[in-house]
Amino acid sequence: MTTIDRPRLARLIQRERASYLERHPRSHAAFRAALPHLLGGVPMTWMGKWSGGFPLHLERASGNRVVDLDGLSYVDFALGDTGAMAGHSPPAVIAALRERAERGLTTMLPTEDAAWVGAELARRFGLPLWSFTLTATDANRWALRLARMVTGRPRVLCFSYCYHGSVDETVAVRGPAGETLPRPGSVGPQVDPALTTRVAEWNDLASVERALAPGDVAVIITEPALTNIGIVLPEPGFLAGLRALADAAGTLLLLDETHTLSAGPGGMTGELGLAPDLLTIGKAIGGGIPTGAYGLSAAVAERIRAHRDADLVDVGGVGGTLAGNALAMAAMRATLGEVLTAEAFRRMTALALRFAEGVERTIAAHALPWSISRLGARAEYRFARPAPRNGSEAARAGDEALDEYLHLYLANRGVLITRFHNMALCCPATTAADVELHDELFAAAVGELCARG
Ligand SMILES: Cc1ncc(COP(=O)(O)O)c(C=O)c1O
Structure with a gap:
């Protein structure tokens, strides 16, 4: 099994943080402007749990697309941590x-x-x-x-x-x-x-x-x-x-x-x-x-x-x-x-299955001790293999640095997953092309992490 090169991971996180800061001047300014009067600089403290030091600020969202204040568009697999399972503003x-x-x-x-x-x-x-x-x-x-x-x-x-x-x-x-x-x-x-x-x-x-x-x-x-x-x-x-x-x-x-x-x-x-x-x-x-x-x-x-x-x-x-x-x-x-009809669930589930298969291919290609679990339209990767059997094992498999790296790598390239334990959800507007984009980016992120030398 491959072990993670921690100094390399730390360098990659630094690189991704710098890129995130550079790409989001307006979100950063909005965050700083909010700091004096919002606890943690955000309307709800959990919004502060965001890789890169400050959250993207929302300009608009529709279907499975989110556009931030800097005008950048994202394929959204976070979907409001389930609140937007129906897609944004259906x-x-x-x-x-x-x-x-x-x-x-x-x-x-x-x-x-x-x-x-x-x-x-x-x-x-x-x-x-x-x-x-x-x-x-x-x-x-x-x-x-x-x-x-x-x-x-x-x-x-x-x-x-x-x-x-x-x-x-x-x-x-x-x-x-x-x-x-x-x-x-x-x-x-x-x-x-x-x-x-x-x-x-x-x-x-x-x-x-x-x-x-x-x-x-x-x-x-x-x-x-x-x-x-x-x-x-x-x-x-x-x-x-x-x-x-x-x-x-x-x-x-x-x-x-x-x-x-x-x-x-x-x-x-x-x-x-x-x-x-x-x-x-x-x-x-x-x-x-x-x-x-x-x-x-x-x-x-x-x-x-x-x-x-x-x-x-x-x-x-x-x-x-x-x-x-x-x-x-x-x-x-x-x-x-x-x-959220039966037909919509059938399509969402088929896409989540493809999502999980793509992640599994990358995990296997690099012999990583990670797993992906899926429940219908929802999938999450976890840094343990076999997948944890209970909450305590799952808590021990948490890895904040890997979470941050993967979240930031994807966000910097136009894909959002939930910052909480890297959840991905498919909604009625998700397409096969969206899933393929995640596949490619996940494979690239892991490839850089596991590269020799
Ligand atoms: C299983 C479960 N129950 C309840 C809640 C609470 O939902 P809310 O924050 O809308 O009250 C959550 C939130 O993530 C949840 O995951």
Whole structure:
């Protein structure tokens, strides 16, 4: 196996940083102008996680193309880290938004779009009842509250290095003795996560069984494949085992399909016929407009209704003023009805397959100890071979210098991938030529890295 020549990598990063700075004077100036009044110089601190010292600033985006302030155009595989899975400003969504925007944005009144979207989510995911939020984080928070209420249990089980948004209970990892620790870098936790959470290891049913054994876990919250520490796929039998262990322990199973929607129109739940008690989703389903949703099984809904004292309509801890607003509902209806269709998923998935095959060819040609994992329309490379089996292994395979080099190399030549763990996603506007461009650039970047002398 080839080992990376670290001094060479450092030199290449310096070269790419210099080129990035030279190519983006206007983005750089905009960043510096924002520094006095924006925390970290950006409207949301994670936008600062960008190779080259400052982020590109957006001028416009359409389909799978982004144009920056310096007038440079990019093929976008980052797609707003899934928020733009439908492509940027898809015409059907823009038309629905225009039409809605002129007739009231948020009124505290339902629109007919809401029932259509609820029925469509039920058709795709198999859960009959839905409620809406502004983000996937909110959907998870509220679903956890409901799960605690109906089970009367205090704890949550999540997987090491999972990510479900800024949900306090899940910003946790598993310590060496199986204990719950705050995730490294966790910002001012509300309470010690050991009080709220047990952490198991992905693909390790024995660790799940141990965590459930005391009988105090309300709900297992997980993505059906981990997607926020690279993609870590479930091994055969793991998801069925989770379902069986949850049932045996009287614990609910919550699947977060926010990213795994990439697997198909009904996410992995639809593709694999999974049967969660609760399901959360967000990002992509609004076509770029903030939104989220949670779905409930009939049994869970019945148990919620039995809690007549629960204040679900005012200040009981589940709710948001703009949740379910008319604009977001119109965006979801157009996105699900006209853009992220079964046919679109077929094309997106075929392109992601080609993307992964191209990366695999380059990895093999250089005998690198890297791997690429794919989930439908989404693919990510990871610096470990075989691919990591769980979150802790995947975290150990992280390599900040390689991430930066590959991200910058591609960005300097007109291709964007997500800066978070180098995710690439295909949208309905992605073409085979876009995938080939990535292939060529990835091969060239790796070729320079592995060149002799
Ligand atoms: C699986 C999963 N759930 C929830 C979230 C949170 O989404 P949001 O930031 O829209 O609240 C994310 C964000 O990346 C996610 O990956």
